[in-house]
Amino acid sequence: MGEVDIGFVEECERWRLQSRFFPSKVGGEPAWLDLKNVPGAEDVQCGTCGDPCVFLCQVYAPYFANDATFHRTIFVFVCKKSECCKDNDGGNLKVLREQLGRKNEFYPFDAPEEREDWRPDLTVDKWTKTCHVCGLSAPSKCAKCRKVSYCCRSHQVIDWKTGHKEMCNDPSRKPEDSPHKFLFPELELITESENSEDSEDEGDEMEKEKREMEKYKLMVKTGKAGTLQSEKDIDGDLMNMVDDEDEVFTEFRSRVDKHPDQVLRYDRGGSPLYISADHQPDHIPKCEECGGDRQFEFQIMPQLLNYLGCLDVMKGLDWGVLTIFTCKNSCIPKSGYCSEFVWKQDIVGQKKNLPKTNT
Ligand SMILES: [Zn+2]
Ligand SMILES: [Zn+2]
Ligand SMILES: [Zn+2]
Ligand SMILES: [Zn+2]
Numbered sequence: 001m002g003e004v005d006i007g008f009v010e011e012c013e014r015w016r017l018q019s020r021f022f023p024s025k026v027g028g029e030p031a032w033l034d035l036k037n038v039p040g041a042e043d044v045q046c047g048t049c050g051d052p053c054v055f056l057c058q059v060y061a062p063y064f065a066n067d068a069t070f071h072r073t074i075f076v077f078v079c080k081k082s083e084c085c086k087d088n089d090g091g092n093l094k095v096l097r098e099q100l101g102r103k104n105e106f107y108p109f110d111a112p113e114e115r116e117d118w119r120p121d122l123t124v125d126k127w128t129k130t131c132h133v134c135g136l137s138a139p140s141k142c143a144k145c146r147k148v149s150y151c152c153r154s155h156q157v158i159d160w161k162t163g164h165k166e167m168c169n170d171p172s173r174k175p176e177d178s179p180h181k182f183l184f185p186e187l188e189l190i191t192e193s194e195n196s197e198d199s200e201d202e203g204d205e206m207e208k209e210k211r212e213m214e215k216y217k218l219m220v221k222t223g224k225a226g227t228l229q230s231e232k233d234i235d236g237d238l239m240n241m242v243d244d245e246d247e248v249f250t251e252f253r254s255r256v257d258k259h260p261d262q263v264l265r266y267d268r269g270g271s272p273l274y275i276s277a278d279h280q281p282d283h284i285p286k287c288e289e290c291g292g293d294r295q296f297e298f299q300i301m302p303q304l305l306n307y308l309g310c311l312d313v314m315k316g317l318d319w320g321v322l323t324i325f326t327c328k329n330s331c332i333p334k335s336g337y338c339s340e341f342v343w344k345q346d347i348v349g350q351k352k353n354l355p356k357t358n359t
Contacts, residue, residue, distance in 0.1 A: 005191040007059075007264030009307050012188035013116070020122040021112050022071060026057040026263070026307060028179040028186030029135030033073045033098040035106045036127040037336025040137035041152040046079035047091030051154050052136060053077035054182070057189060059266065059298060063099075069330045070102035074340065076300065076324065080182075082316025088279045090344040095324055098337045133159050133180045144168050148175050158182050184308045191266060194259070248277040249347070256301070263304040268297045269328075274345060275302075275320040281343045289338040290331035297340075299323040320346040 009026050017023045019031045032038055041052035056076045063069035079085070079092040086092070103109055106127075112118060124130055131138040131151035138149035142156065145168045150156040160168075162181055167173045179186050252275050256262065265273055274280050284294050300322040308317070325341040 003267075004194040004270065005266040006194050006259055006262040007189050007191045007266065008259075008261060009187040009263055009304070010190055014186065015116045016114075017186060017188060018122075019124065020107065020119055021114070022060045022073070024058060024060045024189040024191070026187045026189055026304065027055070027184035029130070029183065030055045030058060030075050031073075032124050032135075033071055033100055034336040035122075035124045038124060038128050038130060038137040039075075039096055039337055040139070041131075041155075043096065043337070043339070044077040044094040044136065046081070046084050046094075048084040048086075049079060049081055051079065051081075052134065052151055053079045053092065053094045054134060054184065056184065057264075057300065057304070059189065059264070061266070061268070061297070063268075063330050066330065067101050068332050069099045071104070071107075072097070072099040072330060074297065074324065074326060076322070076342070078317070080317065085317055085319075087346045087348045088344060090322075090342045093322065093342045093344060095326075095340040095342045096337045097326055097330070097333065097340050099330060099332070131155055132164075132175055133182050142168060145171075155182075187307060189264065191264070194265075246277050248274050252276075261303055263301050263307065264298060265301065266298040269295050272296050272299050272321065272323040274323070276345060276347055278348075279345055281323075284325045284343075285341055287327035287329075287331060287338075287340075289333050290327060290329060292331065293328045294325040294341055295328045297324050297326045318346070319344050 007024070012025075014028075015021075017025045017028065017031060019033065019035060022033070023031050025031065044053045045051070046053050054077060056078045058073050058075045060071075060073050062072045075096045075098070077094040077096070081092075084092040100106070107122060108119070124135075129138045129141075129149040130136060132148040133155040134151060136151040138151050140150055140156070142148050142150070142164065147168075148159065148164065150159065159180070159182075163176075167175065252273055255273055286292060287294055300319070302318075302320055305318065321344075323343045323345065325343070327338075327340070331338075
């Protein structure tokens with residue numbers, strides 16, 4: 001079994017999460033790699049409601065076997081609407097892959113210097129207009145003030161209701177630079193080896209406290225908060241949510257328990273850590289760009305939901321695991337980016353008739 005890298009989220013100064021530093025991150029706007037060929041609303045359209053999905057996270061994962069993948073980032077998007085979130089159905093998710101050679105028209109050949117004032121000009125604004133709400137390519141402007149651009153009508157409406165109305169009528173005000181309130185909270189995504197010493201370093205107390213917090217959040221999610229339950233009961237409830245014989249879930253739990261706050265598992269070419277024996281994909285579609293095979297690259301864990309701001313999670317945004325499969329050859333997308341495959345797996349308790357996915 002290969003080494004698995006696991007990902008955690010951390011607070012971080014905003015400048016470090018900009019395109020010029022090739023970040024892995026959660027929330028805020030996407031830090032595009034290719035600053036010119038920016039995906040638009042139609043590239044991340046929710047399969048249910050048709051609105052653009054919102055940026056969830058990105059993983060910077062260069063592939064050194066080939067110069068064309070010297071820089072390589074995978075972006076994940078999700079629709080925020082709870083009604084679009086269905087058990088074992090990835091229709092509310094979109095994944096895009098972008099890559100660049102070491103020599104490219106956007107960034108210097110040598111690695112960036114890690115300081116705030118280093119090349120602040122390396123931004124997407126220099127090349128194209130992006131949506132004031134979500135950071136996708138923005139073909140239209142507010143017709144009245146012409147100061148802000150949008151990817152679609154629906155984001156213009158959201159912005160109007162959440163502050164642009166006031167700004168638009170006041171010529172002295174400039175659009176805010178901070179991430180739009182509509183987006184998920186912005187955090188850095190850091191990875192380390194699953195078996196590294198460092199990750200075992202934390203004191204027992206802290207570890208215990210974190211676990212209690214996880215359990216509490218789970219209780220909130222499952223509607224059990226507010227009732228006094230012993231730890232054993234909660235574990236019992238969790239176990240009852242799946243078949244007694246689901247060894248896959250038992251394995252999932254024991255792996256996750258080692259690092260309870262992991263939000264990501266990265267194992268390019270390896271196997272996903274599924275949450276249940278039910279509803280695993282029996283076939284991964286070929287790469288839409290080159291027709292070649294796809295392979296597992298990484299998965300997003302349910303713990304990430306804890307960092308997305310309570311409201312959306314309470315409203316019903318949910319997943320067990322999101323497993324992401326990408327082109328084995330990491331082929332060069334003609335338009336600068338291409339779609340990859342995501343499989344959403346949930347725990348649906350005793351439900352036997354699982355809905356089919358539309359991916
Ligand atoms: Zn939707
Ligand atoms: Zn937008
Ligand atoms: Zn305006
Ligand atoms: Zn391909």
